[in-house]
Amino acid sequence: MTEPFTQAAGEKKVLTADDDASGRLDAWIAAALSGQISRNRIQSLIRDGVVNVNGSPVHEAKHKIAPGDRVEITVPEAEEAEPQAEDIPLDFLFEDDDLIVIAKPAGLVVHPGAGNWSGTLVNALLYHCGSTLSGIGGVKRPGIVHRLDKNTSGVMVVAKNDFAHRHLSDQFADHGRTGPLQRAYLALVWGRPAQLKGTIDAPLGRAGADRTKRAVRTGDTADTRHAVTHFQVRERYGETDGSGALASLVECRLETGRTHQIRVHMEHIGHPLIGDPEYSSAFKTKVNILPEPAGTAVKQLHRQALHAYLLQIEHPRDGRTLRFEAPIPEDMSKIITAFSTL
Known part of the structure; x- marks a missing residue:
């Protein structure tokens, strides 16, 4: 019927009806484009007058297609x-x-x-x-x-x-390589990293078909991006007799700035962020065995325990270095206080 639909917005696409073509114009276009534009969107384009049949605009989605009809469709730039x-x-x-x-x-x-x-x-x-x-x-x-x-x-x-x-x-x-830019975060993570200080150098890309979730990628794919996070353990909580800590407060500094970078990198080394709905699902049951008041404090946290506490920049006008810090918010502060009593 036609080659795969690869049209960019604003360009014209020309389709030619086969010898056995029939039925409504909107349904025929949707089939011709293999569903790559929804039928509702096609109906809207027809109403807007950007679909021509044999050189003339057609404004009715129910217009009947006939064998040999030449259909021109222009998808406007999205506003x-x-x-x-x-x-x-x-x-x-x-x-x-x-x-x-x-x-x-x-x-x-x-x-x-x-x-x-x-x-x-x-x-x-x-x-x-x-x-x-x-x-x-x-x-x-x-x-x-x-x-x-x-x-x-x-x-x-x-x-x-x-x-x-x-x-x-x-x-x-x-990323601060040649200037004063600094970005530092505080994260509450499960367990204690084997090293108290280290660097995570692991490229990130999409996690399968999920457009929002990220994962460490080892292959060289189009969406894979270089990602480096430096971390240092500030505090350890619930550590007794060398058996490991229940949780840690970790400072993270970004050498690159990728989507979900800290969250994915800490999960990658086995210490995901407390409260993270996407990257710490394997640790959900740990909340139920936490001693009080830590258990209640963690259950009341409805987000990943990540706070961008420090930003240092160069003022664009006069070049002076500006440094800003934001105090740890109450929801994370409650968890830190509760963990500190373990």
Whole structure:
């Protein structure tokens, strides 16, 4: 009927009906494209007048296809929905004409996306800053230079203009190799790493068909990315007679910045983050054998125990080094206090 559908948005695709073609136009197009565009989407395109049959636009999805019909379809570029300003409280650590530094709470999504079109950090920043945010990040990511997972708390910097955005983006891309950039996290992990200090050098890529989950990859695939995490054990909890610790507080510093990097790397060495729903499922039963009050404190944690406590940057305008720290949030602090009594 036709070759596989490989059209980029904005390009025209030409299909020719076979000798036995029949039925509704929308159903025929969906079959011709092997389901690579949903039927609902095709119906919308027909209504929008971007589907032509034999050189003329057709606006009815029920239009009957006939053998030999020449169908032209153009998929428009997707338009990003413009986020709306929302009065969401933020914890500001610093602000001037070039940048904003905040302590992001756990549960706050950084920018709008599927399932999170409102209530994000971007919505809050638009309310606070109006139209002054940098536009480099696009409609959905104004001012965003880096990001933290929804359920990771900690320090974030946001650019207020394009000059600051470019300068800060260059710093994050360099990962502190030639400048003062530092990013450090505190993580509560199960057990105690064999080494009190070490480096995890393990490439990351998609975990199978799951678009959001990551895994350590040994093969050279298109989505595999170099990833390096440096860690140091700060505290050990519940350690008696050399039998190993129940949990540890670990400081992690990023040499690269990949999606879920710390979470996957700590799981890779056998010490996943406490509370991590994606990467510590094998340790869920450990919660039930924790002594009190540690057991209750862990059960009340509804996220991975990861906090970006430190961010150091070079100010894009005057070059001075700025260092920001965010205190450990209450949910993690309760666990640390409870573990400290073991």
